[in-house]
Amino acid sequence: MPKDKKDKKLDIEDSSETVNEEVLKEPDDLGTPSYEELIDANVELEKSLLRANADLDNALKRSHSEVEKAHKYGVEKLLVELLPVIDNLEHALNNLSEDATKEDKEGIELTLKSFESALDKFGMIPIYPVNEEFNPEKHEAVTMEKDENKKDGSIGNIFQRGWELHSRIVRPARVTVIKN
Numbered sequence: 001m002p003k004d005k006k007d008k009k010l011d012i013e014d015s016s017e018t019v020n021e022e023v024l025k026e027p028d029d030l031g032t033p034s035y036e037e038l039i040d041a042n043v044e045l046e047k048s049l050l051r052a053n054a055d056l057d058n059a060l061k062r063s064h065s066e067v068e069k070a071h072k073y074g075v076e077k078l079l080v081e082l083l084p085v086i087d088n089l090e091h092a093l094n095n096l097s098e099d100a101t102k103e104d105k106e107g108i109e110l111t112l113k114s115f116e117s118a119l120d121k122f123g124m125i126p127i128y129p130v131n132e133e134f135n136p137e138k139h140e141a142v143t144m145e146k147d148e149n150k151k152d153g154s155i156g157n158i159f160q161r162g163w164e165l166h167s168r169i170v171r172p173a174r175v176t177v178i179k180n
Contacts, residue, residue: 072166075122080170083163086115090161119163127162127173129155138162140172144179154178 033041089112096105116126127138134141134153145156155175162173 076165079124123166125164127164129173134177138169138172139175141177142174143176145176146180147178150178152178152180
């Protein structure tokens with residue numbers, strides 16, 4: 001037998017049998033990795049496991065966030081479709097004929113208030129920029145006008161209220177901007 005191969009017998013104390021171990025070969029002869037290679041592979045597997053766990057954790061956080069947003073903003077399309085109804089009620093109030101009774105006006109006002117309170121329950125807040133500076137995120141400039149009593153960049157007339165849903169602008173307010 002060559003020097004690099006050895007016969008060994010292994011005695012197992014728990015059993016009465018003797019187990020013959022194969023002839024040991026050098027790691028290169030068996031094709032098995034060395035101890036250092038196994039340590040490196042183990043380190044790589046641990047890193048890979050940590051990355052996989054981090055990816056899973058991030059995916060869970062993202063999906064939780066998306067579900068939360070879906071609950072928060074799921075009614076956005078419906079509410080946007082209902083905004084013209086509020087606009088029409090406001091328009092009706094502003095343009096009531098002289099023949100309209102006090103009860104007609106009160107009825108429209110109550111309908112508008114109940115509609116607005118229903119929108120408020122879902123987180124819709126009106127943007128009515130009285131005495132504010134123009135903010136392109138919240139306001140849509142329709143035209144410019146001169147007004148010596150107001151400073152440049154402030155809001156003049158308001159044509160249409162804007163609306164926001166949980167701090168997200170659903171519809172900007174349509175306004176005129178002061179330019180002296």
